[in-house]
Amino acid sequence: xxxxxxxxxxxxxxxxxxxxxxxxxxEVQSGEIHALMGPNGSGKxxxxxxIAGHPAYEVTEGAVRIHLDEDEFDGVEIxxxxxxWDLLDLEPxxxxxxxxxxxxxxxxxxxxxxxxxxxxxxxxxxxxxxxxLFEDDEAASDDEEEDAGYETSPMxxxxxxxxxxxxxxxxxxxxxxxxxxxxxxFAQRYLNAGFSxxxxxxxxxxxxxxxxxxxxxxxxxxxxxxxxRLQDVSTGINALRDExxxxxxxxxxxxRILDYVEPDHVHIMLDGKIAKSGDADLARKLEDExxxxxxxETYETA
Ligand code: ADP
Ligand code: MG
Ligand code: MG
Numbered sequence: 038x039x040x041x042x043x044x045x046x047x048x049x050x051x052x053x054x055x056x057x058x059x060x061x062x063x064e065v066q067s068g069e070i071h072a073l074m075g076p077n078g079s080g081k082x083x084x085x086x087x088i089a090g091h092p093a094y095e096v097t098e099g100a101v102r103i104h105l106d107e108d109e110f111d112g113v114e115i116x117x118x119x120x121x122w123d124l125l126d127l128e129p130x131x132x133x134x135x136x137x138x139x140x141x142x143x144x145x146x147x148x149x150x151x152x153x154x155x156x157x158x159x160x161x162x163x164x165x166x167x168x169x170l171f172e173d174d175e176a177a178s179d180d181e182e183e184d185a186g187y188e189t190s191p192m193x194x195x196x197x198x199x200x201x202x203x204x205x206x207x208x209x210x211x212x213x214x215x216x217x218x219x220x221x222x223f224a225q226r227y228l229n230a231g232f233s234x235x236x237x238x239x240x241x242x243x244x245x246x247x248x249x250x251x252x253x254x255x256x257x258x259x260x261x262x263x264x265x266r267l268q269d270v271s272t273g274i275n276a277l278r279d280e281x282x283x284x285x286x287x288x289x290x291x292x293r294i295l296d297y298v299e300p301d302h303v304h305i306m307l308d309g310k311i312a313k314s315g316d317a318d319l320a321r322k323l324e325d326e327x328x329x330x331x332x333x334e335t336y337e338t339a
């Protein structure tokens with residue numbers, strides 16, 4: 038089990054720009070589904086981007102932490118003093134290695150790289166990074182040379198210790214794609230080449246399924262999906278939680294996806310902070326009544 042914690046998070050646009058996040062408090066435990074809702078411009082995407090370490094934003098106060106259990110990662114025993122990590126001190130790939138999935142910021146198209154190769158590379162990069170994070174410093178400098186880089190498409194015999202080989206990865210990928218009801222042909226397609234909006238979203242869920250995060254942050258994964266694709270994507274998100282025990286922070290403007298991915302907790306963001314939290318009934322109330330009543334309630338009592 039792991040817990041992602043946003044503690045009094047304040048952020049503004051980098052280099053003295055507009056203040057956007059004004060004290061966000063939120064905790065997502067693995068196994069829980071949280072919906073983060075709110076009107077346009079309330080700061081939802083900024084929250085996701087700050088967790089991801091996007092350079093456009095500067096954190097001025099507060100923290101983002103991940104707390105790990107001692108047996109959080111298979112085969113890696115985590116000592117007490119390495120259970121809590123301040124994500125804001127870490128590079129995006131280190132955040133991913135600690136089990137936080139934030140979607141991929143990959144180039145639109147990379148010529149000649151198939152999905153299956155790309156995803157295997159991503160998984161191995163994460164495993165390498167994790168090993169480095171939990172290694173003591175002396176050991177790390179000793180085998181720095183050996184660890185420098187990994188091959189993007191090694192032949193079966195070249196697979197390094199601790200990495201997932203081609204055949205093993207094919208199996209993992211087939212299983213995940215089946216779970217997501219994805220076409221087998223997808224694995225051999227080139228990265229993002231001619232993917233529809235819906236396919237990109239499905240892709241994001243596949244990537245999460247393969248990286249097996251403790252907590253996944255999904256921003257507007259429901260936007261622009263037709264109903265069939267919405268159901269497929271929802272099946273994938275539910276599987277992340279039910280089969281892998283991931284926590285989900287599902288950011289959405291609309292209630293629609295929450296009919297398929299039932300949240301345990303719903304939070305409403307207004308003007309850069311969480312104005313109200315509740316259960317799935319809160320999302321249903323928003324569908325009927327919109328956000329105005331939350332705004333009135335928040336500023337009456339303030
Ligand atoms: P949401 O996802 O809830 O619609 P955002 O987090 O995208 O909201 O944006 C919150 C507010 O911050 C908006 O007013 C938006 O215009 C502003 N904002 C976000 N990012 C930037 C940026 N890089 N530069 C300037 N303003 C920004
Ligand atoms: Mg606090
Ligand atoms: Mg947004």
